[in-house]
Amino acid sequence: MDSVHADGRAGTATTGVAPGARRDLLPLKILVAGGFGVGKTTLVAALSEVPPLSTEQQMTSLSDGVDDASIVPEKTTTTVAMDFGRVTIDDSLVLYLFGTPGQSRFWFMWDELARGAVGAVVLVDLRRIDDCFAAIDYFENRGLPFVVALNAFPGTDGVDDDLVRDALAVPPGHPLVHVDARDDASCTRALIVLVEHALARST
């Protein structure tokens, strides 16, 4: 009786109930994090089958002093824009890529985004590695699988991966890839490494 539950395939059951509903549709998401200008939107665009879209999320939070105008802490509403793209994986799986705001002051929106995510690609510009610390800290704290992706910028080739891991304070052997965020195949490889890592950690 409960076999539909036990099967765990929600989509199997979707068929035939809501007229017009597709068979077995299941969304997945991967976050693309990193500092401003590191290439998040470029990577999303390289992978997405549609031009990247932008959506806004309104956030209410305590002002954290970043805004100079706020002398006393008070509630502020912030609108955060996110770029995202879509990759159809097979006849029922649809993968969404969300470029997440890199600034640590937006940590409050990451919780919602991170829930249920496959994992994250942390895009790094070696000339400005400080920009990705907030993202790495966040994913480590939440136990979300992530891969470090070094975006190819001029003058950043030939670096030693272990030195980079050390600089980023991630464990030896942590998944790290070199990407060209403009190149579909290169970005796909980063996703593959991420999913392999997530699988290795899943039970």
Next chain:
Amino acid sequence: MSVDRRQRPQAEGGRVVPNYAFTAGRTRSLAGSDMPIEALVTATEMGLAKAPGMPPEARAIVEASTEPQSLAEIGALLGVPIGVARVLVSDLAAEDHLAVHLPLVGTDGRPRRELLERLLDGLRAR
């Protein structure tokens, strides 16, 4: 084996209502923020039949959802924040004008292993 508790909030014990009852129109039982940004919606036949008489935003959502759309895409389509899109979609789903397809996660809150394997296969085939 287990399914996302959010899809069946009263599922302790021998509930016999299968998952589809929760993904096809029962979104009102979801507290607003529980419909994730990647949740997919598809128009139902009833929704498409009634779309011409709907308010413009609702009509736009239903007609766009002849192809699966995520909540994020609905927000981008209408040019509204995710929270607004979520309310509109929830209302349409409650009327059975949209079917909602939620992500499937295990007890650890992560996508189930079988889904990760299918994702990996799909990415490798690109």
